[in-house]
Amino acid sequence: MxxxxxxxxxxxxxxxxxxxxxxxxxxxxxxxxxxxxxxxxxxxxxxxxxxxxxxxxxxxxxxxxxxxxxxxxxxxxxxxxxxxxxxxxxxxxxxxxxxxxxxxxxxxxxxxxxxxxxxxxxxxxxxxxxxxxxxxxxxxxxxxxxxxxxxxxxxKPGKTPIGNTGRLLHFQLNYTTPVIDASIQLTDGRRLPGHYHITTGGDYGILFNWPYVDKNKLNTILPTINTDPVQDLVKILYYINSSVPELELGGRSIKQVPVSYCKDIDDLGVFTEIAGSIGYDVWKHFTLTINYNKQELYLE
The missing domain is CATH 2.40.70.10 (Acid Proteases)
Structure with missing residues (x-):
């Protein structure tokens, strides 16, 4: 994975x-x-x-x-x-x-x-x-x-092409990776905001960073569905898989989003705390237009 x-x-x-x-x-x-x-x-x-x-x-x-x-x-x-x-x-x-x-x-x-x-x-x-x-x-x-x-x-770089009907989100850069704001809803109704990497190559919905999990006690709140051993560059890492009732980004809501976390995951942010990465199981619902130079993301 x-x-x-x-x-x-x-x-x-x-x-x-x-x-x-x-x-x-x-x-x-x-x-x-x-x-x-x-x-x-x-x-x-x-x-x-x-x-x-x-x-x-x-x-x-x-x-x-x-x-x-x-x-x-x-x-x-x-x-x-x-x-x-x-x-x-x-x-x-x-x-x-x-x-x-x-x-x-x-x-x-x-x-x-x-x-x-x-x-x-x-x-x-x-x-x-x-x-x-x-x-x-x-x-x-x-x-x-x-x-x-x-x-x-x-x-070509410049203005986003005319005729784009998507919802505009502005993103920041963490080193060179685009980062957007989003929020998750927990089973107790609380909403947690966070900054997330745009990761089209991720085979997950959300992959949380451990400091975000630990800070918000997600490991005690989210029900465990299963565990998943994955070989990293150096060792096998063990991921816990769960789901959240809802993810909201750019005014769009996605229900029952699969999520994962692991104590070894800490993708550092250069400007702020990074909650995690958003992957394929979210992006598949949209057509994405990414204007890197203007730091714009359109969701259709």
Missing amino acids: WRLLWVAIAFFSLVATVNAQRKTEPDDGKPIATIPFQLIDKQLIIPVLVSGSTDTLHFIFDTGAEVTILHAPTAERLKLRKSGEVFMTGTNNSMVKTGSTTINALYIRELRMPYVKVYLENLSNLGDVDGIIGIALLKPYIVKIDYRRQQLVLY
Whole structure:
């Protein structure tokens, strides 16, 4: 299950910067790329090509991923040599050393993304995937995630396209990950507000951070449905699964939302307390349009 909320620390920078190649024709408001995706085990999978290979690779698109990850066996198959080392932290904050390399060009349909720095990690626990891509694709464009049609629609940066009928939410950035305000309702009727990461790659409804759980005594309030062992970068973590009667965000309410928590989960916030991450089981109810540069999220 996709619950490895890691941060990569490079020797010279916190996050790899990827400059996507853009077309130069005037902006007519039309999409510049439409990328089909598959939903496999609640993962949004997009097709990717890399320079020097004709094989189609399969990457998870995750708005909560601050760096681009390449499955280490895939890198070996593509004969990509490790060019550096970085330290990565898992959800339990244990540091591990891993390799990095640079892909000369990464292609996603019409898009060409040159000199993409990737971090090498074994992703076998995520199924048949070759990598994870998130902020690198999110930053340079306005990205529409249409779950009904199963496609990503990319627009040039600037104003959100005319005709968008979604409810506008403004978000903040925690490092480079978008964060929105939302509230949950408990069985006793209380509402708890919080700041949540937008994590389209999360195979859950809400994954709480332990400090938020402990502060609000959620572990004593929420009924346990089952437990779930998950292999982290370093050790097996044990998640407790439950549900909350309601999640409210942007004036929209979703009933009976599945939630999880674990004592090892503490995804630190740079500006404020982070309550947790909101994943697929919530976002599947909407079409999302994310304007990263304007820090706008539209929910339809």
